[in-house]
Amino acid sequence: MNRLIIELSEIAKEYFAHQDFEKCEETLDKLIAFCKGEITLAQNGEMIFIDDEDKHYLLLEAYHNRALCRFNCLQYEKALEDVNLAIELDHKNPALFNLLGLCNFYLDLFQDALLAFNKAIALDNAYTSAYLNRARAYMLLDDINNALKDLQIAIDLESKIPNAYYTRAITLLNIDPKQSLMDLQKAEQLGLENVDLFYFQGVASENLGDYEKAISFFNKVIKVDENYSDAYFKRANNKRKINDLEGALQDCQKSLELNNKNAMAYLILGHCYRDLENFDSSIKSFKKSIELDENLKYPYYALANLLYDLQDYQEAIFYYDKAIEIDEEYIQALANRGNAKLQLKRIDEAQKDYDLAASYYEEQHNKSKFEDEALEEFKNTISHNYYHLANTLYELKHYQKALENFEKTLRFKPEYPEVFFNRSHLLTDIENFSEALEDCKKAIKYYKKHNQEDKYFKSLTHKAWIQSKLGNFKEAIEDYNLVFKADKININSDFENAYISRAYCAKELEAYEELIEYCNEAQKVCENNFRVYFWRGIAKYYLSLEEEAIEDFNKALKYSKEADIYYYKALSFEDLGELEEAIKTYDEALLEDLENDVFYYHRAKCKRELEEYDEALQDINKCLELANDNAKYYLEKAQILSFLQDYENAFEMAKISCNFDPNSYESYHFMGVIKIHLEDYKEAINYLSKALKLNRKDIWTFYYKGERLRALGEFKQALREYEACLKIDTKNLDALLSKAECLKQLQEYDEALEAIHILLDLDPKHELGLKFKNILNNKTKKQNKKWWQVWL
Structure with missing residues (x-):
């Protein structure tokens, strides 16, 4: 090859080495033009000619080098043209395909970049740079797993290359910040000198929640480069997290002095003002951030959150919408928009947002190779939102939908005791006591295991109540006794009700001595509750302590005028033979409940025993108007009529009584007695015999x-x-x-x-x-x- 041609090629390389890309490109332009026959070159007055083989080699090298020149001058489209021309001349050169991939990469043609890097690796499967570059393409395509595989291969091929560790560290910043920090330190040990090393170590430390350490790294960045504006707002963000709000505000302002077009700096400034409760300035800062970068989702989200907390739910939804327009899989924004809609009682829309957030979470979780803290946070958010939606639906008595959302909550957080506790209450409301009991037991098990005493005893109290609804009164009393034996119980309305409920269980078991004991204990904590005295009175009545019972009924009547209290008081007078007092008390009971057939029945009995037969007949007739299917009412009327010597009608009433209750020996007995009065002795004997068969x-x-x-x-x-x-x-x-x-x-x-x-x-x-x-x-x-x- 001619010496002049060789010298021109060497000059181009020297320009490139000294980064004089303009002169390098001019020299290469001449060589390419010469090879293509567009210009002629002469040396010592003679024209220079080269053979085809030299021309091919020279043209290939010139295109390759000019592509590199243009690439370094950020002229990626022109570089792409040159590298494609070079590949036409040599389609087995991995370096050319690597460069082709880089050109496409910087032109945001990531899929084309991947194809080029694939070709480079196919030609040379130990081409470290190609693996590194393909990893970067995968990163921008959100294919983190493949990116990490390529980076590991690059490290395995050349463990001393700091860029491999550095690139992997950037990839792992938000996924595995601990490994990211280790990789950055490794890159530094291998000799990488870059202020960004400190910066990204600060970011990794922040992601690990070590805000003091993050601040120390950002301090190093600023010491090396005091004009590094991003370091100031990142340090500000960490300062606000350790509650150094004034320092954070100063750093944000410094960052904006250096670059007042930085949307992220305004975002952090907005957070600082919010922390200082300067909400107007916070809103202005978030809006400025949005103005500077309309495609940045975080300012929309932050502003929406602030508006939500200020209870401007409609406006909050507007900005959540904007964030979701930018990133339709923005889990937190979807979840929080659902919260805002829930506050506005737009239940169905909230449900859709929660379900969308949940589906995107599951997609991301399935793709993720790591236990991502962000994904864990999303999972907690989703379960929390479903839980509150379920509670809202429960309050609105949409029981089935509430149950569905409680179930969704447990899908994301299987051990959620509040779900078991609240769902247990819901199930009791729809009278599904068996399932309610199982849920309550799960809540109790969790609270006991984690020593959450207050919640444990509340759950135990609720379990006792459920047992009582299932008729398991003994088991209920055992649970109540466990609650009351605890040393650290603060008596409040819930536990006051528990004392009353325990007494109720004893009443249902007809354990009257225990009922008196439990009412005495209940009186100490809820002396104004009429049931304490009412139920204790009932116990004394059934223990034939009628006079004491009447005292308790009078105490109960100070707090409540319930008709049943008068009723039991009247029964007590009746049993004491104080029939006139009994009648007066039945009168009072009827003032509270004028349509109660039982009260008329008992008053009729008292009047009959006082031989006030006409009035007794009026009462029993009223009783039968209210309830005409009760055998004992007809029998009572039969007795009253017999005292009025209306034996025929008395017999008919006794017969009706017998029709309603064929197993009532009293009816047959009474029919026999009436037949005696009618002197029909054979029929009397017949009915008396029927009575004796039954009793x-x-x-x-x-x-x-x-x-x-x-x-x-x-x-x-x-x-x-x-x-x-x-x-x-x-x-x-x-x-x-x-x-x-x-x-x-x-x-x-x-x-x-x-x-x-x-x-x-x-x-x-x-x-x-x-x-x-x-x-x-x-x-x-x-x-x-x-x-x-x-x-x-």
């Missing part, structure tokens, strides 16, 4: 049947009835006297006299018994005379 413990049924049989001359059958009566009550004087009468008729005088002796032992002054004794004694004497004595 063989009523002495009077046996007695009345015996009386009618005796009246019909059926003495043996009558005797069996009296004996059955006396098996139940050996001291029944009427049955003893009637038995003696039957035995007399059967001429069993000794046995009859024995019955009379028993009667007189019980009542020595019994007039009929004494008369009957004399009669029987005479009969016995006559029976004992000899036959000849009779005829004397």
Whole structure:
């Protein structure tokens, strides 16, 4: 090759080495023009010619070098043209494909860049730079996993190359900041001298939450380059996180002095003003950040959050919308926009935002190779939002949707005790007590494990209440007792209710002594609760302590005029035989509940016993107007009518009573008694026999049947009835006297006299018994005379 041509090529290389790219390109232009025959060159007056082989080599080298020149001058499109021309001359050169990839990369043609780097690696699978460059392309395409694979290959190929560690550190800044920090330190150890090393170490430390260390790195950046504006606003962000708000504000202002077009600096300034509660300045700063870079999502998001906290939910939604327009997979913005819509009761729209955020989270989680702290934060946000949506739906009584969202909450956070506790309450509201109990047990297990005493005891109290709704009153009392035995319980309204609920369980178990004890304890913490006195009164009533019961009912009535309190008070008077007081109290009960059939029934009974039959009849008629399907009401009317000697209608009422309750021996007994009054003894015996089939413990049924049989001359059958009566009550004087009468008729005088002796032992002054004794004694004497004595 001609010496002049060689010298021109060497001159071009020298210009390139000294970064005089303009003169380098001029020289290469001449060489390319010469090779293409566009110009001629002469040396010593003679034209220079080169053969085709030299021309090919020279042209390839010139295109390659001019591409490098133009690339370094940031003329990427022209560089791309040259490298493509070079590749036409040599399509097996990996360095050319690597350069082709770089040109495409800087022209934002990332897919084309990947194809070029792939080709370079295919030609040379140990080409470290190609792996590094392909990794950068993958990063910008958000294919982090492939980027990291390429970086690891580059490090494995050449472990002493600091750029591989440096690039990987940048890749891992937000994914694995701990490894990123280690890689930056490794790059520094391998000799990389770059102020950005300190800067990115600061960013990694910030991402690790070590704000003091981050500040120290940004201090180093500023010491090396006091005009590094980004370092000031990054240091400001870390200062605000350690509550050095004034220092943070000064750093933001310094950053903006150096570069007043920096959108990120205004963003951090907005955060500083917000922390200082200067909300107007904060809003202005966020808006300035948006003005400077409309494609930056963070200022929109930060401004929306501030407006949300200021309860301007509609305006907040506007800026969340803007952030999501920039990044439709912006999980936090979607979640927070959902929160704003929830505040405005736009429930369905909030649900859609939460579901979108959840789906994007799951996509990112599945793609991520690392336990990303940001993704963990997203997961917590999503579960928290679903939880609050579920609670809102619960408050609105949209139970099914609330349950669905509680379930979604648990999908993202399986161990969420508040979900179990609140869902347990919801399930009790829809009376699904079994599932409510299971949820409550899960909450209790968690709170006990983590020593959250207050929540543990609240859950235990709720569990006890659920047990009571399931009818498991003993188990409920056991749980309540666990709550009350705790040393650190602060009595509040929840626990006051627990004392009352425990008493309720004892009432339902009819454990009246325990009920009195529990009411006494409840009185110490909620003395103004009428149930304390009411239920204690009920317990005393059933323990036949009617006078004490009445005292408690009077105390209860100071706090509540519930009709049932009057009712039990009236029952107590009734049992004490104070019928007039009972009637007055039933009157008061009816003032509170005029349509209560039970009150009319009991008042009718009291009036009947006071022989006020007409008024009693009015009450029982009113009672039957209110409830015409109760057997005992008809039976009571039958009794009242019988006292009014209206036996026919009395019988009809007793018959209706029997129709409603065919197993009521009282109805048959009473029909038998009425038939006695109507002197239809055979029918009386028939009904009394039916009564005895249902109940063989009523002495009077046996007695009345015996009386009618005796009246019909059926003495043996009558005797069996009296004996059955006396098996139940050996001291029944009427049955003893009637038995003696039957035995007399059967001429069993000794046995009859024995019955009379028993009667007189019980009542020595019994007039009929004494008369009957004399009669029987005479009969016995006559029976004992000899036959000849009779005829004397």
